[in-house]
Amino acid sequence: MGVAQSSASVQDLSPGITPTSQNWITSHAKKAGLSIPEVQRLWDQFRHLGASSVTGRLNPAISAGSRLNYNSHMFINSLPKAGGNISFLNYCIACSDIENSTEEEKLRSIFYLYNDGKEWDYSVLRKLVQSVYPRENDDVIKSTTDTLLSQFTYGSHDYVTEMDFLRFMRNFDDHTLIENCLSYEIIPPYLKNQKRDDDLSDYNPTARSGQRLLNNRNNLEEGEGGVGSLPSDQQLKTVSQLMSEPQRDWGRLLNTLGFTEGEIKDGERENGNDTYDTVLAMLTRWRDSEPGTTLELKQALEETNNADISNRL
Template sequence: MGLNASTIPGDNGGIVSELTSPLKEDWIVQHADACGLTTIEVKNMWKRFQQLGCNQDGVLYAHSLPIDTVTDPFVSKIFKQFPKTNEGAITFQTFCAASKWLSDNSTDGKIRAVFAILNDGKPLDENILIEILSQVYLEDSQQSVKRAANVLLKQIDNDGNGFITEDQFASWVTTLPHDTLAAILNFTTSQQTDKDGMSASSTPVKTPVKKVARPTSLSGPVATDDQLMAVAKHVYDKDWLLFANKLGFTQMEVKDLQDNFVTKRQQAEELLKEWKNDNGIAATVSSLKRALVESDFVSVAEML
């Protein structure tokens, strides 16, 4: 499945722009009727479309995008996937239709759309993952990014083919904590605007993501603090990103730990403390051992 004209709807030849123009009073109403949106939703979209740099005819060219948007590699990939006119422009009707499509689409559809954007719908190998992660973790060393890409590839590529397919990507994303997944894929056409006319989505705000306890069917005694500290002692100086993920932590949460605690030993200890606090009676020795074994820390698991 590719994110192209067959998935993101176009404007059927720009029929609305042939009937009206941004200078006419029915500009908003005509688009609302054509796209099945409310006038309030279309008004918010029109403000955002203007902020992106559309011209007086209500169409948007890549060269008109704000400089910070043009230099964002992900925005460039998204822009590339939109249906365009013969002149290479995105009409406001296409923008409205795409916004509605994003809002109404299923979780699986949104996940597959994200995959299509990352590499034009083609499989993701380690080099592509390094390129993507380098754009996300700008302050991390290349070595850290390569290590993260390698861990991610091993985790998602369950066939061992050396690349991640669309189905593998979609299957893996659905295993992320529910709140994290919802925050990533949440998109609504009925956004509120502030006093300056900026939509909520156009003002980036870093909000904490609530972690959901990793579900487990393993029973038994809860891991003691001494056991957690013993585990931390033996994994902190190794590559424990996969271990953190097996415990239910996202890369964003691991990055927050790395930012908030100076030493790797402290980071590992805090990770395990948070895991126990989040899971309560489900933070069992058996579930901890399973996460260790699945992360290639077999010798550490055997100590418990």
């Protein structure tokens, strides 16, 4: 697995190919072995992280900074760099590696990622807990870290080895939850299954991922609410209201529909951190820009353990 391997080589395209080149997206697609929609989505993500629209490279120390949460920061900084910069090609390759890795490979890479493959001592584990519960006070963080350490090690030592971590994850009661957490797809399945063009020369690199699907919009029966149509405003309001309930993981639903963590954070800020308004705004954006059908929304709800909401559509 390419991610979290600091010894991996820096890969890039020839200096003459830049983000302003007509073949920027297509060249990366061919080099990384990805489809056009996949590379376009990754380019959107890469720019959101702070990559230069002139050079196509990302310097985490300068560009990303506050845009990255703890986990994203660890991932980005694990990628190979030249002069402190990460190439877009390396980012594409890393994301492709994650998507195609086995569960075992992903777990081993996660362990490697957080302390360069060394044992996790108490301070490393505490940082992980703080990244998950950023609003909790020190007492809660300490108590949670103590509990997690004893769970990983069965109280036999005060550090976590790779085997401790793997054993805990393999024996986790709800393995479906682990599978869902480790699941990663660059783009939603309905976009990935689109036939790739044989001739890529006329691709417009400024189009967003899935833009060509807009040509099919007239073939959808808008507003009727059937599975092959676009979901109605009322359906999106219903989903948003129910997904705003405390026990619902609305962020996971948006991830499944193709939104990145950065896009979700931006959505929260734009909507005053109101869950209902955020979910509704992003579902509306998904429906109108992909376009997204009722069937795809139902499938995403079912994949994220919200089948009861899916049944109401």
